[in-house]
Amino acid sequence: MNEIIELQLFPSSCNHCSEIVSEEYVYCTYCGFPHNGTVKDLALYEKRIRDKDRTNEEAKRKIKNARNTLYVMSAITFLFGLFSFSGELGSALFTISTIQSIIYLVLAYWSTQKPLISLLLGLFLYLTIIIVSAVSDPGTIVRGIIFKVIIIAFLAKGIYSASSIKKISYAY
């Protein structure tokens, strides 16, 4: 009977986050702190924290770059509409460019709160514009190809960075 009591595992509080953690675990399942670990485990934990901070900083930088890309695209699209105003179908081009510019602007601003979905929609809007332009003039698909690749790369990096640091829902 005594042996059974000795083997029973009692939960205790994590030294780092105070979350209740079963004694069978070396690491806290909530914050990853090695509350039953050795000095080596603690060093490993600290290294993980440093790596994670570095990854998060890098991800935030990429999200910021993607956001700035959307702001730049918003400005360029608006200027394009403005310069097209005097030509044939000028008012139509101006209206379409202004709508497009506003959408980029809203998505860029929105990316401060919801970076993943806003950057994803920004990328899709840009890809759609490329295809629509190719329909009216197939030559546009290769025109400024380097510029297009750079924009897509910035947005894609921002999207995957936002995905990697997005808060995870633990509801299963």
Place this chain on the structure above:
Amino acid sequence: MHTNIECKQCHKQFVKAVNFCGFCGASIQSTKVEKRNIALNLVIVFFITFLLFALAVYLINERLESSLVKELVIELAFASLVIGFSLFDWKAILKTYKVPKLSGNIWAWTFIIPILSSIVVYYFVNAMNTILFGDSDYSYFESYLYLDNPLPWAIFFVAILPPIFEELAFRGFLFNQLQKIVSERMTIVGTAFLFALVHFSLISFLWIFPFGLLLGYLRSKYKTLWLGIIIHFIHNLIIILWDYYDYQNLIHFLE
């Protein structure tokens, strides 16, 4: 629903949701990020495929004369693409085809909403096209005049097929994948945005986006595709019948 979570590093199983493996300290989040990135990749591939398909359809339409066979092949290709992507998530999508038990009020609104939306769209689109392009004559019905029985074919291609496959694509496959990436609200906004984008008109964007928000909201609230399909069908049917009515009036006027 409880799902067993496995640590990728030491393969220990956890019944309860955890952030870190209790045995090796590895982050369980990274597994979740990988799962989310799989859904993200699917969404991106789906949308790019859809864009390339639209480009291909445009080029085919430009080079080949209008024919029933061409129309049917394009629709078949689109249906195959949508069903192909849906197979990645067929179990979850199948559940959305259950007919929901809803109150009479909800069903009544399902019929009233598309009547209102088609009236707004009919006048709004005509007004915008007239203001911007000086032309408000585009007619869905008239693009099927080359066929022997244009009205039934126009109804088939405009009112029946798009609601079935667009709803499956956007409120079915895309909705389910986006749900794995972002919150429910953002999923509704995202699917509405993409639904509006693939109609390839920034003018139409102004009404298709709110229309998509409504369909997304209904899909989210009642967990069914049927309300979206019915609303989409009635909306498109009214537009095509309106075009038909205008065409008949024009013929009578010319006679």
